[in-house]
Amino acid sequence: MADRYQAPPGTPAIRTEKLNLWYGTFQALFDVDLEIKPGIITSLIGPSGCGKSTFLRSVNRIIERLGYVRTTGKIEVLGHDIFAPANELVQVRKEVGMVFQRPNPLPLSIRDNVLFGYRLHEADARTLSKSDRDEIVEKALREVLLWSSVKDRLDGPATGLSLEEQQKLCIARLLPVKPEVLLMDEPCSALDPEATEAVEELLWRLAGDYTILIVTHNMAQARRASNECIFMLLGKVIEHGLTEELFVTPQDQQTADYIEGKYG
Amino acid sequence: MEPQTTDRARSRRERRRGEDRRDRNWYIDKAVQALVFIGGISGILFIIGIFVFITKEGYGFIAETLDIGEFLTSPRWRPTSDHNPTYGALALIAGTTSVTGLAMLVSVPFSLGAAIYIGEFAKGRTRETLKILVELLAAIPSVVWGFIGLSIMNPLIIKTFNVPIGLNVLNSGLILGLMAAPIMTTIAEDALKAVPDTYREAAEALGATKWQVIYRVVLPAGKNGLVAAVLLGVGRGFGETMAVLMASGHSINLPTSVFDSVRALTATIAAELGETAVGSDHYRALFTLGILLFVVTFVINLTADLVVRGIRKK
Numbered sequence: 347m348a349d350r351y352q353a354p355p356g357t358p359a360i361r362t363e364k365l366n367l368w369y370g371t372f373q374a375l376f377d378v379d380l381e382i383k384p385g386i387i388t389s390l391i392g393p394s395g396c397g398k399s400t401f402l403r404s405v406n407r408i409i410e411r412l413g414y415v416r417t418t419g420k421i422e423v424l425g426h427d428i429f430a431p432a433n434e435l436v437q438v439r440k441e442v443g444m445v446f447q448r449p450n451p452l453p454l455s456i457r458d459n460v461l462f463g464y465r466l467h468e469a470d471a472r473t474l475s476k477s478d479r480d481e482i483v484e485k486a487l488r489e490v491l492l493w494s495s496v497k498d499r500l501d502g503p504a505t506g507l508s509l510e511e512q513q514k515l516c517i518a519r520l521l522p523v524k525p526e527v528l529l530m531d532e533p534c535s536a537l538d539p540e541a542t543e544a545v546e547e548l549l550w551r552l553a554g555d556y557t558i559l560i561v562t563h564n565m566a567q568a569r570r571a572s573n574e575c576i577f578m579l580l581g582k583v584i585e586h587g588l589t590e591e592l593f594v595t596p597q598d599q600q601t602a603d604y605i606e607g608k609y610g
Numbered sequence: 611m612e613p614q615t616t617d618r619a620r621s622r623r624e625r626r627r628g629e630d631r632r633d634r635n636w637y638i639d640k641a642v643q644a645l646v647f648i649g650g651i652s653g654i655l656f657i658i659g660i661f662v663f664i665t666k667e668g669y670g671f672i673a674e675t676l677d678i679g680e681f682l683t684s685p686r687w688r689p690t691s692d693h694n695p696t697y698g699a700l701a702l703i704a705g706t707t708s709v710t711g712l713a714m715l716v717s718v719p720f721s722l723g724a725a726i727y728i729g730e731f732a733k734g735r736t737r738e739t740l741k742i743l744v745e746l747l748a749a750i751p752s753v754v755w756g757f758i759g760l761s762i763m764n765p766l767i768i769k770t771f772n773v774p775i776g777l778n779v780l781n782s783g784l785i786l787g788l789m790a791a792p793i794m795t796t797i798a799e800d801a802l803k804a805v806p807d808t809y810r811e812a813a814e815a816l817g818a819t820k821w822q823v824i825y826r827v828v829l830p831a832g833k834n835g836l837v838a839a840v841l842l843g844v845g846r847g848f849g850e851t852m853a854v855l856m857a858s859g860h861s862i863n864l865p866t867s868v869f870d871s872v873r874a875l876t877a878t879i880a881a882e883l884g885e886t887a888v889g890s891d892h893y894r895a896l897f898t899l900g901i902l903l904f905v906v907t908f909v910i911n912l913t914a915d916l917v918v919r920g921i922r923k924k
Contacts, residue, residue, distance in 0.1 A: 411811065436819065450809070453827075454830075462818075466822060
């Protein structure tokens with residue numbers, strides 16, 4: 347397994363250069379140039395079909411599952427080109443964790459869900475003692491504020507948890523392999539307001555340790571739960587700035603109209 | 611607009627009485643309902659009918675003449691002996707079991723491999739073509755398989771292994787394995803397809819390789835369906851008659867190696883029933899074999915069905 351990504355301070359967490367992406371013959375992204383700063387929460391907003399999810403899903407190359415996707419341009423994670431031949435896909439997925447719209451815990455116990463990624467990536471996973479494993483599980487679950495509610499049923503099925511707990515578990519299972527970037531594709535759209543608040547709170551706890559990129563349909567959420575905000579429209583980046591500035595004094599008329607709710 | 615008014619008045623009257631209007635559609639509807647109902651319950655009627663029939667024919671024999679201990683433990687099946695007919699089915703049971711066992715050894719890895727390839731790796735046209743071919747394979751008549759066993763495998767086995775006869779456990783096991791593989795593949799592939807794609811996506815996003823996704827997520831999640839597929843294959847093996855009759859050598863024998871000829875339960879019934887007098891002990895003894903087969907395949911299929919239902923409940 348390759349070494350961890352090393353990057354000099356000041357390197358953007360994610361940097362793209364002339365990123366174009368096609369689904370078959372349909373072009374979904376046009377010359378996307380972005381620099382996403384490490385250690386903060388960046389939100390991606392825009393109307394349906396603007397390419398925000400497509401962009402998110404290209405950063406860990408999960409978009410390639412579809413089979414008919416073609417990409418040109420460059421994506422760097424901490425200065426490492428994720429399309430470089432020397433860079434294994436497995437390594438990209440280790441550095442870049444992803445949380446999906448619908449909570450998708452695996453049909454395993456809570457404990458095995460948390461350890462799933464660790465078992466894939468860490469060579470010592472097989473020889474690990476039970477207490478070491480328990481420590482990993484406890485640490486990850488504590489980080490997502492789930493430990494106290496599930497500590498007595500770690501061997502129970504993960505699919506038996508509430509949606510909020512499932513989504514937190516899906517975040518927790520990324521943490522043991524120490525990713526640099528967490529991608530979140532509308533992580534709260536299946537949750538009720540209270541659960542949404544709990545997850546947003548969790549995002550703020552995790553920011554700093556991780557770079558978080560979150561796609562949301564909910565403008566209020568972008569405003570509440572991000573440091574910087576990117577507005578996309580029809581596959582292009584229209585505006586990228588501090589969240590408070592983008593919402594109060596947008597530079598582009600299209601951004602202003604979207605924020606006011608004139609379309610979208 | 612006189613007629614319409616009366617029409618409407620009549621329908622209003624009928625509605626008040628709580629009755630349907632008995633027009634053409636009403637009769638068609640009722641007729642189709644009745645037809646579908648008959649179709650729906652006919653399965654139950656048939657299975658009960660068959661069970662009653664074979665029990666009726668075999669039961670008197672089981673109660674009066676047959677020594678159950680002998681039936682299950684003696685390998686001597688001599689129903690046509692003039693002075694002392696014996697009805698030991700052990701050799702027949704051993705024949706069926708050994709052939710089915712070998713068939714499963716051959717077909718389980720093949721079928722599961724094929725199902726995993728079709729379900730998880732093959733894409734687009736390859737996948738569709740393979741699925742159609744596998745289903746076509748299931749449609750080959752068993753007598754054709756028997757023919758292959760008799761005329762191709764037989765000399766091949768004699769030559770390759772230098773044995774006196776090629777109609778044996780090996781031959782019929784291989785043939786039966788090939789016959790059971792398509793149905794097992796189809797059902798196993800259905801089981802894999804029933805595993806939600808979100809599981810695969812989640813595992814891949816966590817960095818699992820294709821094989822890790824299959825091994826750690828898809829196979830455990832589809833476990834019940836896969837077990838059911840294997841059980842249905844076993845059931846198919848137990849019940850198969852013609853191919854086994856033609857390829858097994860059909861000689862009563864407790865097999866000690868795969869090169870021994872054997873005789874299967876099903877083949878015994880098929881070969882002997884036409885030559886017995888209706889109602890004779892021999893005739894009824896064959897029905898007893900039928901009951902045994904019926905019970906075994908029924909239990910296997912029922913288990914498979916319950917296992918499959920187990921998935922849905924979760």
